[in-house]
Amino acid sequence: xxxxxxxxxxxxxxxxxxxxxxxxxxxxxxVLPDGRITFRLKAPAAREVRVQCEGLPAAGMAxxxxxxxxFATAPLEPDNYGYS
Numbered sequence: 722x723x724x725x726x727x728x729x730x731x732x733x734x735x736x737x738x739x740x741x742x743x744x745x746x747x748x749x750x751x752v753l754p755d756g757r758i759t760f761r762l763k764a765p766a767a768r769e770v771r772v773q774c775e776g777l778p779a780a781g782m783a784x785x786x787x788x789x790x791x792f793a794t795a796p797l798e799p800d801n802y803g804y805s
Contacts, residue, residue, distance in 0.1 A: 750804070756796035760804065763789050775803040 749761035760772045765788025773779045782790035
């Protein structure tokens with residue numbers, strides 16, 4: 722079983738599960754002061770990455786020059802949001 726780490730963002734009661742193999746630059750998910758949530762995933766070989774956040778339509782993520790994909794939601798109310 723892969724070594725897993727759990728990150729808790731208490732301002733929205735959001736939990737994320739990540740493995741070191743997919744570690745990224747910066748925290749993910751990251752809750753910003755204005756209520757937006759930024760998702761990041763390091764996947765340099767990927768051609769397309771999408772994120773599905775509960776209550777929102779699936780969204781394409783943008784790739785940076787280091788192979789880290791990211792997407793920021795519109796501001797959300799504090800709550801539990803599942804994502805995949």
